[in-house]
Amino acid sequence: MTENLPSLSELDLALVNALQINPRAPWTELAKALDIDAATVARRWERLRTAGHAWVTAYPFGGSGAGALIEIDCAPGQAGAVAELLSADPHAVTVEHAAGGRDLLITAMATSFGALSRYIVDRLGTIPGITATRAHLVTRSYTEGSVWRLTSLNRSQQEALAASRRSALGGSQHLPEYAELVTAIGENGRMSLSELAETLGVSVNTASRRLNRLLESGRLVLRCDLTRSLSGSPVAVTFFGTVSPEHLDSTARELAKLPEIRQCLGLAGPQNLIATVWVSSLVDAQDLEVRLASSLPHLRIADRAVALRAVKLMGRLLDPDGRAIGFVPMNLWA
Template sequence: MAGSAATVARRWERLRSAGLAWVTAYAYDVGGGALVEVDCAPGQDAAVAAVLSEDPKVVTFEHTAGGRDLLVTVMTPDFSALSAYIVDTLGAVPGVTSSRAHLITRSYTEGSIWRLRSLTRTQQEALAASRRSAGGAAPYLADHRALVTALGEDGRLPVGELATRLGVSVNTVSRRLGRLLDSGRLVLRCDLARSLSGSPVSVTFFGSVPPEHLDATARELAKLPEIRLCVGTAGRRT
């Protein structure tokens, strides 16, 4: 897109203010992840969704047609926390009648990698070249919960504002942010209204693959430009 930085910033602000585009950040670690099918009492799916939207463990939730009312992506530090969430928290939400969890065993691609295919190959290569390679030990996300939470609200918050919120120096925030991004445990993602994406229809498929072919099949599926999320799961086939 041609134009000055100021022009681009104005266009972005118009999209953001209208709720058509936004940048968020989230911890991505499938140590305790699951796709959870949720059944709701008649007429209660909107109320249940409103409750789930306030829970930081819920990465995404979708109203669906088929054998469930909602499909929820849940991320927790480990499977013990995941079990506690499904049994104690989700099970206690008014309007939830039942749920079925598909534990995420491996991630092959996810939303931050998906592209609109609007950039040229040269532009894509320039962006890829600007990324730093991961190095050093991965930081513990629990040690940076406040930083991750702040960026989850707005992934474009200036470093100075982050430092003020956290009560630390700008250099400290920059160092922590760099380590989290380099490790891949913190993901920045730009999203836009589905109506503007050119792909307004979303479908989730559950497939059964022989174990010896799972990795090869999933890697090929992840290459398809229409695929936004591809994970290996353990659970009942649907």
């Protein structure tokens, strides 16, 4: 664990776990699940949020958008400057220093394949200090960070919170119409409806209706994150794998069920499956790889990238200890 950071209490971890399940749950619901009073819940969350230890982000997902994981090589001594420059880009939603054959690993998102192509070619191709890039284009998401959970709550607590959350119906809500809303709520997924309405210049009812439509459609995702070093799983490793096409879906679905998996994506390229795991140590990462070789016979791990330092996580700017210190709106329509 990072020496500069205190450990979180069991109640703090339980609160984060509760908000992972239902990020916009009222304080009264959270209090009931945690068996404490609502004022204590609100006060503890504000302390966590203000300290940069935990936060709720909202971001666009699915639809006609496009994404890529991009490996970046930098000139000697330039990785820090390049990472800082990229972290200001709304399309570079996650930026990490990484070991194992690349200097940086970033996640890029755009509203279309054409927009993503322009970002990779026209933006990354002109940044001083970048010597090479390797883009892995996403074809399908099997799981991502909003699904990852702590295990601080018991089953009945989890079920109670899950039952009160609206389910994603997979509708066809058109995101660009709500680009302003997506951008407005991005930094604080728990933003009140009155504050959201004031920001958008609409009534509270209109803001509520638009937000609920987006959440129901699955085109807007809410995610509660916490400082990785305080999660009990401080080491992040991204595995680049290959699977024969006929076994890709079944292998990826099984892989996505594992509790260590933060992200599992299908890719177009030499490696067609990528998975990011959070584990307690590098030894655990190696042990997990051994287990994968045994349980998923069609998967071949071709490469591994160990995160050395996260600079940005889904728009959230992080300090060297992983605390949230700012936010770059994920305005993919910019």
